[in-house]
Amino acid sequence: MSLRRTTFAFVALLTAALSCLVNVPAAHAATYSAYVMGYFKESPNQSGDSYALHLAVSSDGLSWTPLNQNNPVATPTAGMQGLRDPYILRKQDGTFVVLATDLKGRVFNLNNQYIHVWDSANLTGFSNYRRVRLHGMNTHSWAPEAFWVPSRNQYAVIYSANNGTRDVFMVNYTTDFINMGAAQVFFDPGFNVLDGDVLVDGNNFYLSYKNLSNGNLYVARSTTGAPNSFTTLTSGLRQGDGIEAPILVKSNTSTSFWLWGDSYAPANAVFYSWQSSNINGNAWSALNQRTYTAPINSKHATISPITEAERAALVSRWGAPQWNRLKSYNLPGRYVRHADNLGRIDPFPMDPTADQQWRLVPGLADSAGVSFESVNYPGRYLRHSNYAIRLDPNDGTAAFRADATFSRTAGLADGAWASFRSYNYPDRYLRHSSYLLRIDPITDAQGRQDATFQVTY
Structure with missing residues (x-):
């Protein structure tokens, strides 16, 4: 085969190969x-x-x-x-x-x-x-x-x-x-x-x-x-x-x-x-x-x-959601929600849907912290009262702002998750107990799991 014919054949073969590559779906x-x-x-x-x-x-x-x-x-x-x-x-x-x-x-x-x-x-x-x-x-x-x-x-x-x-x-x-x-x-x-x-x-x-x-x-x-x-x-x-x-x-x-x-x-x-x-x-x-x-x-x-x-x-x-959910670490089929103005964790699914949706806003008492505003009751926040967690309207007082502010930390049971320390009672963390939310000192493995949540959608 002549050099010219060999070159022509090579170019044709190369062209076909490139065509196949171009047309890969x-x-x-x-x-x-x-x-x-x-x-x-x-x-x-x-x-x-x-x-x-x-x-x-x-x-x-x-x-x-x-x-x-x-x-x-x-x-x-x-x-x-x-x-x-x-x-x-x-x-x-x-x-x-x-x-x-x-x-x-x-x-x-x-x-x-x-x-x-x-x-x-x-x-x-x-x-x-x-x-x-x-x-x-x-x-x-x-x-x-x-x-x-x-x-x-x-x-x-x-x-x-x-x-x-x-x-x-x-x-x-x-x-x-x-x-x-x-x-x-x-x-x-x-x-x-x-x-x-x-x-x-x-x-x-x-x-x-x-x-x-x-x-x-x-x-x-x-x-x-x-x-x-x-x-x-x-x-x-x-x-x-x-x-x-x-x-x-x-x-x-x-x-x-x-x-x-x-x-x-x-x-x-x-x-x-x-x-x-x-x-x-x-x-x-x-x-x-x-x-x-x-x-x-x-x-x-x-x-x-x-x-x-x-x-x-x-x-x-x-667009991504303008709200979050909080998932329990040790009861992962349950999410933080409000019911009868109390904070608790309940099994998913639940109605109304928005009871489990929260806007995580800058802390009312300290913008470096976080406060949890209800999606379906705007202006109402999770706050502690006598260590129990309630959903209450912001009354504008310094006491309310402090009660409704938490510092987000690495999860006490899993660092990839989150825990939330009380702003005005820094020795206490948000946790669930008998499915109700409260702030308590955390002293053992059970408490660390109860106080660990995933911020998700």
Whole structure:
């Protein structure tokens, strides 16, 4: 081969290689270092319900910052005009699509052939809202999710439905989330199932699901992602009185995986989590609620990896909360709240929601300290009176300002958390005792744990 022909061949080969690099989908080229969560909301007495799309972000995948003051970022305007079970998928071009169940409220005996769909460039805005039809059956279309299937060059949209025999997962294949293709059975293990979630990791497709016959969560695997190709890997997992809506998440920074689920009872918007370093095995460890904090009243969530730039853009667009919550260290299912003008720690969830939300303002007696102003009763602060903690209006006196001021220190039981020393009784700290808040001298390990809190959202 002549030198000219050799050079030409090399240039052509190099050009082709560069072209391949240029056309690598953004979905595979980015370095992810954060996470986004989508969810709807429910609270015990329904006062905190919101059947719309909410967003939260996290840097570690465990502690979440709700955006837009935990208010909706998108609301359906057609069908039932409400959503449940949102799902966020990063498409092959790096943009996003959002899918959701077309259902509003807590009435589940309605069959619906449609789901809600939005497009989004970066989740700072949503466009092309539409309802798309998945099938012509007289059944529901719950908890739609999607994943890319390279062998088909299409997206698989899976959802819970009844095929006339039992509750199964159905699938439609699409390239544009408009033309959905014909519905077919995706997963039918011979018993009723609900809430399928697929995580694609390398050449493996992992499906988490709820077995309705025993109420447990399971993880299955397929090497093709094809219908009815999954083999279950785990024995059943459950926390709490009942659990549903599993989410499989791969850590951005380690080889670990998380499995999330939330409480089955509509009145209990409580998340539970497990962790495993071997998703192909049967070794999942339940995480202590001390290690994670989900957004207030969040239900049936979706979690996707994002870049740090995307996380920052979401916070810039929608805003971080202007309030905080205080989580108990040794009773991490409980949060500081006011009730009947007393300070206490109560189990989450609770109503009214705002009873557990606080504005941490500069100390009324010393701006280097902190005072806790109620969100739903502005002008009222946590203060001590006869060592007990009350929620009282600021009467403008020096005594009140001193009683309502605390010095924030490193947590007495865990330095990464926080403790709060009384301003005018500096030998005493804010702590809980029999669930009530008070200020006491701290002299033992029990007291150090009672006096340690996490400032979170």
